[in-house]
Amino acid sequence: MDAIVTRGLGKVFKEIGKPKVRSLDSLDLTIRKHEVFGFLGRNGAGKTTTIKILCSLLKPTAGEAFAFGENVRTRRARRLIGYLPEQPYFYEYLTPRETLDFYGQLQGLGPAERAREWDKLSEMLDLRDIAAQRIKGFSKGMRQRVGFAVALVGDPPLLILDEPMSGLDPIGRRNIRELILRMRDENKTLFFSSHVLADVEQVCDRVGILVKGRLVRQGRIDELLGKKTAGVEVVATGLDTSAVAALKATCESHRALDELERFTFADPEAGNRAARMVLEQGGKLVELNPLRETLEDYFMREQRPDERTGVMS
């Protein structure tokens, strides 16, 4: 049984006096059990819309979605899903401990179970020190930790996280990354959206790329990027100016930094020839690096030309 299946999922927002917005268009997705799936797309691509449909906040205008075979509109499906919203908001006047207790009650857990959940989650997310403070004064990182804990209450097998790392500092991002990996080791299925490619690259088994509400590609990262290298970088030192000029004539790009000369070649063969030339000219070969295409390059390539403008971050 797959963890998430969507068939022809679509959402059109209609509001009186405003033009219709098609946020999602016939989305077909299959997320297998125990998979870590990265859901990529630029601002406004429809990631949050998809996630809100999966968590039954929005009603799709077309198609259906299932979590472990249960329609996501049912209570049984919601029992299987832990959800972390884009910017989690909780009752400001409650403390983390009261908050987790509240969500435990909503899940129908008894007092003993709720106490056990608190012990486990407060340890995992480092909430002990702030257990008795009101959420009101919390920083983004503290809120995100509470949000993650709330998503984990009741130990759901599927976690749906909407941009779990956005707005966090490097340590915060790393902590979330480690949590994701830890959840993967606990055999949970993870579905998370992001527009930060590096985060996705490091933890995901598979990714899907959403452009203007349509899924343009899904697959394993290495399949999408291909095994082939995108070129070679030759780093050399001890070359005289004529040798540098000769190499510059054949390379794609050149950069000189301190004592080092860096040449990149799209064709690996050209890179080999350049390396031989460096040695022949009495230079020293410092590094020979294969250049792999990054997810970011891929992402840029997949966007239609009219959408390349605008900054990806």
Place this chain on the structure above:
Amino acid sequence: MNRILAVAKNTFREAVRDKVLYVLLFLAAVSIFGSKALGWISIGQDIKIVKDISLASTSIFGVLVAIFIGTSLVYKEIDKRTLYTIISQPMHRWEFLLGKYLGLMGILAVVTVVMTGVSAAYVLLLGGSLEPIYFLAVLLIFWKLLLITAFSLLLSSLTSPILGAIIVFFVYLFGHATGVFLDLPPQFHGTFAEKVLKVAYYAIPNLGNFDLRAEAANGVAVSGVYVAWVLAYGLAYTAVLLLLAALAFEEKDV
């Protein structure tokens, strides 16, 4: 049931921290104690007037709390996005709604009891006596609040607090004067407006039914049948409004 109570408890807690509540309670206290001043004007009538005005302020301030807090009950949770992690829990949406309703009714019960306690003590202090009809009048005021709160909740799941509050307020005003919808001047006979007003007459609850102020002030008893009928009328109306609120909320995009 636990889920509903958990939501109710939180709603109660939040409302207790709402400044609006204390402003309204303060105004209610001022009007209760101020009622004595009116009593001086009409010598010998002061106890009657204090009773009358206390009941009126219990009713008015209860209604204001129901409207001001009630119409923002659901809207605020959508607006502040606290709803996201709640609606995605394995609970029914109507359970959430009912929890919000019960939480606010809890607040209103406390408000009613406090205001009644204060006015009763004041009446006794002035040397008056309290008949059972006085407390029956308070019960019917509370019953009216059940209805007004359910209506506010319905609007809270449909529209913004300001628009909701205006609508509830007008329905409240018309609800005290539903007779005017039937008692029309002759030029209305047979017109479309007459039909609309007739529908309004049956749709808008007759809030005058809940008003026992005159009887309470004068210590006149009312029949048990009447009271039972009004209680049933209020409950039926409230149930329908809560059902509509649940239906409106069930499919809503948040």
